[in-house]
Amino acid sequence: MQLASRMEGIAPFHVMELMAKAKALEAQGRDIVHMEVGEPDFPTPRPVIDAARTFIADGRVFYTHPLGLPQLREAIAGFYTTRYGLTVDPARIVVTAGASGALLLALGALTSPNDEWLLTDPGYPCNRHFVRFCEGVPRALAVDATTHFQPTAEKVGSGWTAQTRGLLVASPANPTGALIAPAELARLWQVVESRGGTLIVDEIYHGLTYGLDAPTALEISDDIIVINSFSKYFGMTGWRLGWLVLPPHLVRAVEKLAQNLFISPSAPAQQAALATFLPETLTLLEERRIEFRARRDILLPGLRTLGFDIAAEPQGAFYIYADISALSQDSTVLATELIEQAGVAATPGLDFGDNAPVQHMRFAYTVSADKLIKGLERMQRHFGAGGR
Amino acid sequence: MQLASRMEGIAPFHVMELMAKAKALEAQGRDIVHMEVGEPDFPTPRPVIDAARTFIADGRVFYTHPLGLPQLREAIAGFYTTRYGLTVDPARIVVTAGASGALLLALGALTSPNDEWLLTDPGYPCNRHFVRFCEGVPRALAVDATTHFQPTAEKVGSGWTAQTRGLLVASPANPTGALIAPAELARLWQVVESRGGTLIVDEIYHGLTYGLDAPTALEISDDIIVINSFSKYFGMTGWRLGWLVLPPHLVRAVEKLAQNLFISPSAPAQQAALATFLPETLTLLEERRIEFRARRDILLPGLRTLGFDIAAEPQGAFYIYADISALSQDSTVLATELIEQAGVAATPGLDFGDNAPVQHMRFAYTVSADKLIKGLERMQRHFGAGGR
Numbered sequence: 001m002q003l004a005s006r007m008e009g010i011a012p013f014h015v016m017e018l019m020a021k022a023k024a025l026e027a028q029g030r031d032i033v034h035m036e037v038g039e040p041d042f043p044t045p046r047p048v049i050d051a052a053r054t055f056i057a058d059g060r061v062f063y064t065h066p067l068g069l070p071q072l073r074e075a076i077a078g079f080y081t082t083r084y085g086l087t088v089d090p091a092r093i094v095v096t097a098g099a100s101g102a103l104l105l106a107l108g109a110l111t112s113p114n115d116e117w118l119l120t121d122p123g124y125p126c127n128r129h130f131v132r133f134c135e136g137v138p139r140a141l142a143v144d145a146t147t148h149f150q151p152t153a154e155k156v157g158s159g160w161t162a163q164t165r166g167l168l169v170a171s172p173a174n175p176t177g178a179l180i181a182p183a184e185l186a187r188l189w190q191v192v193e194s195r196g197g198t199l200i201v202d203e204i205y206h207g208l209t210y211g212l213d214a215p216t217a218l219e220i221s222d223d224i225i226v227i228n229s230f231s232k233y234f235g236m237t238g239w240r241l242g243w244l245v246l247p248p249h250l251v252r253a254v255e256k257l258a259q260n261l262f263i264s265p266s267a268p269a270q271q272a273a274l275a276t277f278l279p280e281t282l283t284l285l286e287e288r289r290i291e292f293r294a295r296r297d298i299l300l301p302g303l304r305t306l307g308f309d310i311a312a313e314p315q316g317a318f319y320i321y322a323d324i325s326a327l328s329q330d331s332t333v334l335a336t337e338l339i340e341q342a343g344v345a346a347t348p349g350l351d352f353g354d355n356a357p358v359q360h361m362r363f364a365y366t367v368s369a370d371k372l373i374k375g376l377e378r379m380q381r382h383f384g385a386g387g388r
Numbered sequence: 389m390q391l392a393s394r395m396e397g398i399a400p401f402h403v404m405e406l407m408a409k410a411k412a413l414e415a416q417g418r419d420i421v422h423m424e425v426g427e428p429d430f431p432t433p434r435p436v437i438d439a440a441r442t443f444i445a446d447g448r449v450f451y452t453h454p455l456g457l458p459q460l461r462e463a464i465a466g467f468y469t470t471r472y473g474l475t476v477d478p479a480r481i482v483v484t485a486g487a488s489g490a491l492l493l494a495l496g497a498l499t500s501p502n503d504e505w506l507l508t509d510p511g512y513p514c515n516r517h518f519v520r521f522c523e524g525v526p527r528a529l530a531v532d533a534t535t536h537f538q539p540t541a542e543k544v545g546s547g548w549t550a551q552t553r554g555l556l557v558a559s560p561a562n563p564t565g566a567l568i569a570p571a572e573l574a575r576l577w578q579v580v581e582s583r584g585g586t587l588i589v590d591e592i593y594h595g596l597t598y599g600l601d602a603p604t605a606l607e608i609s610d611d612i613i614v615i616n617s618f619s620k621y622f623g624m625t626g627w628r629l630g631w632l633v634l635p636p637h638l639v640r641a642v643e644k645l646a647q648n649l650f651i652s653p654s655a656p657a658q659q660a661a662l663a664t665f666l667p668e669t670l671t672l673l674e675e676r677r678i679e680f681r682a683r684r685d686i687l688l689p690g691l692r693t694l695g696f697d698i699a700a701e702p703q704g705a706f707y708i709y710a711d712i713s714a715l716s717q718d719s720t721v722l723a724t725e726l727i728e729q730a731g732v733a734a735t736p737g738l739d740f741g742d743n744a745p746v747q748h749m750r751f752a753y754t755v756s757a758d759k760l761i762k763g764l765e766r767m768q769r770h771f772g773a774g775g776r
């Protein structure tokens with residue numbers, strides 16, 4: 001059977017191969033420190049579990065409205081008020097099957113064949129594949145430590161062509177943990193708006209910032225599309241739930257797509273998510289945020305001591321994107337070496353784009369401080385023993 | 389903001405507008421008999437609920453393998469053995485976010501821009517929109533009562549062009565409840581295979597047949613793609629879980645798509661679904677099947693007595709597709725009349741394609757026998773009072 005032409009442009013998630021290798025080694029009895037996974041080790045918060053268990057108890061688990069439970073859309077709107085001091089009409093909020101579902105709906109509703117989207121490189125691997133899936137063309141904006149791994153208005157302006165449909169950025173970003181300063185985000189929007197384009201801001205790591213708050217892009221304009229998720233900050237990865245905030249005039253188009261492509265988001269996940277905004281859940285999430293910061297503050301200096309170069313301090317998410325040039329010629333070779341010889345799993349740059357991937361590696365601080373320390377010690381022995 | 393060109397070809401689910409009208413009337417205190425919804429009124433089976441509650445209790449609800457939990461893929465393979473006497477390699481089974489996710493993955497992996505798919509008309513509304521979403525072109529095969537609302541090999545052969553990528557059929561079908569006889573399905577496959585095309589068979593209403601069994605298309609060839617779901621027969625609509633059975637050489641391509649578009653199916657839904665194959669669940673589902681048959685056997689003669697023409701007896705699913713010509717000129721007008729004046733909701737043909745939709749209406753027997761009888765009595769009064 002012949003595959004669709006789009007499949008040539010769609011690469012696998014390489015980190016999954018690495019996870020399979022880690023699993024195989026563990027099956028042989030080896031102990032592996034996992035710094036490759038973009039999934040925190042924290043369980044779903046207790047009030048969220050309780051809400052799900054209560055809801056499913058009588059078995060009445062039916063389709064919901066395709067845009068999500070009205071009370072969840074209202075609760076999300078309420079969160080924008082309490083967290084950001086912002087009024088958002090619940091009618092603009094679309095509950096989705098993870099941020100993945102949000103990306104598919106937003107890009108699907110806006111991307112005609114051959115439309116181009118500007119995406120940062122490095123960036124979240126799936127973004128370019130979503131664009132390609134919708135028959136669009138992903139255009140990489142190479143970013144590096146000199147601009148804190150985020151695009152500048154100048155770079156976006158000079159990268160813009162007649163085919164450019166819009167710009168997709170993330171703040172905090174994967175794999176770099178880099179934020180976009182509010183003033184810079186406003187400038188990005190100015191460039192995009194002046195060209196009649198669309199700005200999508202991925203805010204799925206919001207809430208996970210250390211030392212500063214990330215304002216939502218919705219403060220700048222109601223015409224910006226914001227993507228968020230219950231996975232990362234709210235601790236609900238396996239439930240697959242996220243949301244979109246849309247300009248009002250896009251809601252009907254996205255609703256038609258959501259009806260046809262998804263019928264509805266998961267009912268148990270939506271009922272569970274209602275409990276994420278309870279005071280006791282938010283208190284727990286704040287404790288976790290402090291723990292994430294403590295983990296970063298172990299891993300960041302530890303990696304630097306080993307010889308990894310991290311020029312721009314990551315201020316959010318749970319990733320450190322490190323330049324490995326002083327330690328190895330090729331991050332994929334180094335990743336294999338580290339997992340096989342040192343028992344440490346980390347993600348080579350390959351997944352995140354074409355901008356110097358062989359010189360970079362992503363470390364995730366999604367495991368406990370103890371494990372991070374163990375991982376650092378193992379790498380120290382590895383490099384000290386001439387592995388370097 | 390300009391919408392993607394594909395959005396012109398994507399229509400809303402009209403039944404949802406009708407459901408909104410029903411809800412509004414109910415909010416005013418009106419009692420409505422619901423025969424418009426393709427969702428059974430049965431709760432999720434108790435063992436399935438229990439499995440979900442046990443799994444989520446400790447909060448460790450994480451991403452799963454993008455193709456699904458290995459034990460669920462094995463359990464589904466086991467179901468093919470016990471139910472159909474067929475050996476299916478679990479490696480060919482892909483767990484998806486409902487049959488919706490299965491359609492997106494299969495059509496996304498196979499449809500290049502302008503590729504054409506042959507679809508029955510009437511048929512499941514979303515099918516043509518999935519094709520359009522993937523930049524393919526849906527081509528309607530008009531079917532009617534003379535061929536039991538299913539396509540014949542001759543019709544497929546004469547509808548095939550150089551642009552045709554494949555054929556998508558459902559057995560039992562929505563909105564007609566019609567099955568494809570095994571010998572005819574083999575002939576359909578012969579035509580498709582001889583032209584180098586792909587056959588996708590939607591089996592989401594399998595298990596819900598009355599008076600005869602539906603063999604799976606996998607008995608004919610491993611190269612046929614089969615779509616199934618935990619929603620209908622297994623009673624798990626709101627959980628959003630389904631599956632694909634793929635020819636071995638397609639698995640890797642679909643895996644790449646699944647990694648990028650979904651990350652993983654819902655973990656609680658997958659753990660819950662493991663309990664659908666337990667003997668006590670299957671016993672309960674068999675009781676429900678008998679209840680569905682009893683409901684059909686009330687609604688079918690009842691509609692005929694009222695003047696609806698149902699030439700081909702529906703043998704599966706939970707739908708009756710009725711010709712309304714003797715009662716009204718326009719099914720959309722009749723649907724509005726029935727809901728507003730008689731308090732009965734049913735779906736006009738409009739959703740299901742362009743083949744005589746104004747002459748047809750779909751009745752779903754997804755509510756209790758009592759309610760069906762009440763709905764029939766209301767319609768009798770309505771037509772008797774000159775509403776006809």
